[in-house]
Amino acid sequence: MAVLQLPKLCRSNKHLISCCRVSWYSHTNKTAHVQAQVLYSSLARADDNNGHAKSKKITPFTPTPGNKLLGGVFGKKAKGPAASILQQQQQRQQAPLPQQLRQCHVHIGGGGDGGNALGKLDAPEVTSQDMLRAMMAYIWPKDDALVRKRVGISLGLLAGSKLLTVCVPFLFKGAVDTMTTLNMDTAPDAVLSAATAMLLGYGIARASAAGFNELRNAVFAKVAHHSIRKIATNVFLHLHNLDLAFHLNKQTGALSKTIDRGSRGINFVLSAMVFNIVPTIFELALVSSILGIKCGLAFAGVSMGCVGVYALYTLSVTQWRTRFRVYMNQAENEAGNKAVDSLINYETVKYFNNEKYEAGCYNEVLRKYEAASLKTSSSLALLNFGQNAIFSTALSLIMVLAAKEIAQGNMTVGDLVMVNGLLFQLSIPLGFLGSVYREVRQALLDMQAMFTLMNVDSRIQSPVNAQPLFVDNSNASIEFRNVSFEYEPGKPIFKDLSFSIPAGKNVAIVGGSGSGKSSIVRLLFRFFEPNTGKVLIGGQDISSVDLECLRKTIAVVPQDSVLFHNTIEHNIHYGNLSKSHTEVENAARMADLHDSIMSWPNQYNTQVGERGLKLSGGEKQRVAIARAILKNTPILIFDEATSSLDSITEHNILQALSCATSGRTSICIAHRLSTVKEADEILVLANGRVGERGTHMELLRQNGLYARLWETQTQQFDPSRLTDETRKQAADAC
Numbered sequence: 001m002a003v004l005q006l007p008k009l010c011r012s013n014k015h016l017i018s019c020c021r022v023s024w025y026s027h028t029n030k031t032a033h034v035q036a037q038v039l040y041s042s043l044a045r046a047d048d049n050n051g052h053a054k055s056k057k058i059t060p061f062t063p064t065p066g067n068k069l070l071g072g073v074f075g076k077k078a079k080g081p082a083a084s085i086l087q088q089q090q091q092r093q094q095a096p097l098p099q100q101l102r103q104c105h106v107h108i109g110g111g112g113d114g115g116n117a118l119g120k121l122d123a124p125e126v127t128s129q130d131m132l133r134a135m136m137a138y139i140w141p142k143d144d145a146l147v148r149k150r151v152g153i154s155l156g157l158l159a160g161s162k163l164l165t166v167c168v169p170f171l172f173k174g175a176v177d178t179m180t181t182l183n184m185d186t187a188p189d190a191v192l193s194a195a196t197a198m199l200l201g202y203g204i205a206r207a208s209a210a211g212f213n214e215l216r217n218a219v220f221a222k223v224a225h226h227s228i229r230k231i232a233t234n235v236f237l238h239l240h241n242l243d244l245a246f247h248l249n250k251q252t253g254a255l256s257k258t259i260d261r262g263s264r265g266i267n268f269v270l271s272a273m274v275f276n277i278v279p280t281i282f283e284l285a286l287v288s289s290i291l292g293i294k295c296g297l298a299f300a301g302v303s304m305g306c307v308g309v310y311a312l313y314t315l316s317v318t319q320w321r322t323r324f325r326v327y328m329n330q331a332e333n334e335a336g337n338k339a340v341d342s343l344i345n346y347e348t349v350k351y352f353n354n355e356k357y358e359a360g361c362y363n364e365v366l367r368k369y370e371a372a373s374l375k376t377s378s379s380l381a382l383l384n385f386g387q388n389a390i391f392s393t394a395l396s397l398i399m400v401l402a403a404k405e406i407a408q409g410n411m412t413v414g415d416l417v418m419v420n421g422l423l424f425q426l427s428i429p430l431g432f433l434g435s436v437y438r439e440v441r442q443a444l445l446d447m448q449a450m451f452t453l454m455n456v457d458s459r460i461q462s463p464v465n466a467q468p469l470f471v472d473n474s475n476a477s478i479e480f481r482n483v484s485f486e487y488e489p490g491k492p493i494f495k496d497l498s499f500s501i502p503a504g505k506n507v508a509i510v511g512g513s514g515s516g517k518s519s520i521v522r523l524l525f526r527f528f529e530p531n532t533g534k535v536l537i538g539g540q541d542i543s544s545v546d547l548e549c550l551r552k553t554i555a556v557v558p559q560d561s562v563l564f565h566n567t568i569e570h571n572i573h574y575g576n577l578s579k580s581h582t583e584v585e586n587a588a589r590m591a592d593l594h595d596s597i598m599s600w601p602n603q604y605n606t607q608v609g610e611r612g613l614k615l616s617g618g619e620k621q622r623v624a625i626a627r628a629i630l631k632n633t634p635i636l637i638f639d640e641a642t643s644s645l646d647s648i649t650e651h652n653i654l655q656a657l658s659c660a661t662s663g664r665t666s667i668c669i670a671h672r673l674s675t676v677k678e679a680d681e682i683l684v685l686a687n688g689r690v691g692e693r694g695t696h697m698e699l700l701r702q703n704g705l706y707a708r709l710w711e712t713q714t715q716q717f718d719p720s721r722l723t724d725e726t727r728k729q730a731a732d733a734c
């Protein structure tokens with residue numbers, strides 16, 4: 001039994017501004033990860049001051065699902081016993097948990113989302129080092145010699161361009177010094193040609209340095225884009241592997257923005273890492289050494305001092321500016337979410353004439369974004385000005401020093417030109433250093449959100465050494481054994497639910513709205529896991545079988561059919577991508593859709609619009625049915641599959657479905673009882689259990705909840721036939 005000490009003291013703490021739940025998250029069958037998160041630092045201060053006195057009130061706490069806890073708030077500087085207990089929780093503890101606590105998940109909340117619009121992700125945070133390490137694996141992959149070769153060539157080109165760049169001021173100095181001897185020399189033509197050669201060399205060196213740079217960019221571009229593609233694909237796949245609960249809690253707008261910004265960040269950081277940071281430091285050292293050797297220690301001292309002050313200023317101001325970028329990202333995510341949510345609900349907005357309200361909400365979020373961007377740009381102006389001021393001061397100082405040396409005859413005018421050239425050359429990488437640091441920090445922030453996503457574990461995974469699911473039409477039985485389940489603590493959906501469906505039978509599940517019919521499908525498909533009890537298919541516990549194998553065994557026609565923004569052919573074909581066009585057509589025929597499709601101008605190439613909005617509700621349902629037929633699985637589930645169809649179409653489809661499902665195990669969820677009265681057995685859900693079960697006639701004879709529902713629907717209701725108990729049940733169900 002896991003016992004956590006939680007700071008009861010927080011209950012009385014006036015600084016507490018957040019009420020949160022502790023996360024119980026089962027990665028394996030026997031352990032739970034417990035993670036506390038930093039929410040506010042105000043409590044930390046209170047804890048600092050009075051930690052000892054308050055620690056007396058700490059009592060052990062035995063967690064159960066749904067227990068509401070207060071606290072979990074501390075800052076980096078938190079001290080005292082209360083803080084140390086919280087810190088213990090923060091370090092991921094692994095404690096064996098009893099069965100009923102396994103796989104029960106509640107997440108830390110409580111406002112003050114300091115992150116982004118993705119909310120708090122239930123994953124350890126990714127550090128900059130983690131990300132750099134991960135990226136290094138992409139740019140220097142052990143298994144891809146071609147990529148390594150490209151990186152090597154790019155580095156060679158980089159070295160060539162740097163050397164040429166450093167030569168430029170020397171050639172210019174040579175030309176100026178040669179020209180100054182023009183009047184005193186006896187052979188002006190020779191001097192002129194020497195100066196011309198040096199000036200030509202100057203031009204060639206400049207052009208070649210630039211050429212090498214561009215060539216390097218071109219060679220490296222493939223490495224960068226290749227890495228971006230790989231990382232973005234991995235993130236995308238990872239998102240698809242996360243469980244339904246994650247996706248129900250996250251907003252798609254924020255997710256796509258996070259991937260978008262994260263991928264852009266990768267491009268920047270990759271180039272910066274290889275071509276800017278290390279080579280810039282090298283160039284700074286080179287230029288300072290040349291200045292020191294050629295012109296003296298004073299010159300080197302001023303240039304090094306300038307670099308030091310410049311770097312210090314840049315780093316500290318950039319650090320300070322980072323928070324504005326975080327606000328900006330948050331506001332941008334929020335704006336993206338708002339826009340997507342509002343546009344997806346276009347029709348609802350119109351039905352209720354709420355365009356202005358929606359625009360107002362969007363404007364409000366944009367206002368936040370505007371404020372954050374203004375702060376970002378004004379602080380950037382401050383940074384740029386400061387950098388310029390530092391550099392100009394150093395440049396003036398060095399030029400004064402050079403002028404003095406010329407006056408004393410220690411340096412030539414050419415030297416002055418060379419110093420000037422070197423310093424200007426220095427200003428380029430220095431400017432880069434500032435902006436690269438700035439951009440790298442910002443890119444790392446963007447990437448952090450994306451990589452943190454990669455750290456989120458799916459709660460539903462195939463167990464290690466998972467068995468395949470050995471079922472076919474002959475043995476695809478389904479059993480729910482003592483299943484208890486709740487999405488949220490304190491709101492049980494099933495209480496000790498048990499039923500079984502023999503292989504090849506067609507069973508209907510009916511019950512009031514919210515009684516948990518669709519939840520049965522989700523448990524069967526392993527979108528969620530029961531808190532206790534087991535779900536078995538063909539006698540195998542589905543939590544121990546391979547997830548992909550399990551899902552290949554079941555075809556679902558969901559309650560809301562959402563289609564891809566593609567042709568109708570693609571949408572039906574999606575049910576089984578290995579099937580031919582003829583099989584797609586056959587499935588469409590069975591779903592009573594083929595004739596409708598053939599009457600459209602573009603037939604199977606008709607575009608269905610975003611989420612299938614160009615189709616009627618009934619047509620979408622028939623596409624979903626055709627898909628499921630095409631998937632051709634031993635188990636078929638229809639969740640309100642014909643609710644949007646007219647009676648004639650429904651009748652046709654039901655006939656086709658009885659062919660399609662014959663010999664297979666099928667579950668039909670329906671409100672309209674006329675669609676399920678032919679089922680082999682009907683289960684009536686009530687109060688989290690199977691309240692009644694039997695064939696249509698048996699249930700009518702039982703004269704219970706089903707009879708009441710049936711009579712209400714067929715308008716043959718005779719209240720005098722109902723007992724008080726049934727009346728109460730029926731009232732609950734309806």
Ligand SMILES: Nc1ncnc2c1ncn2[C@@H]1O[C@H](COP(=O)(O)OP(=O)(O)OP(=O)(O)O)[C@@H](O)[C@H]1O
Binds near residue numbers: 487493516559
């Ligand atoms: N992801 C979720 N998180 C929290 N509660 C949920 C979630 N999904 C469903 N519920 C709740 O679980 C209960 C059962 O939902 P379910 O969709 O299984 O009912 P149903 O019987 O299929 O309803 P209907 O006939 O109206 O479709 C409902 O009260 C619903 O609000």
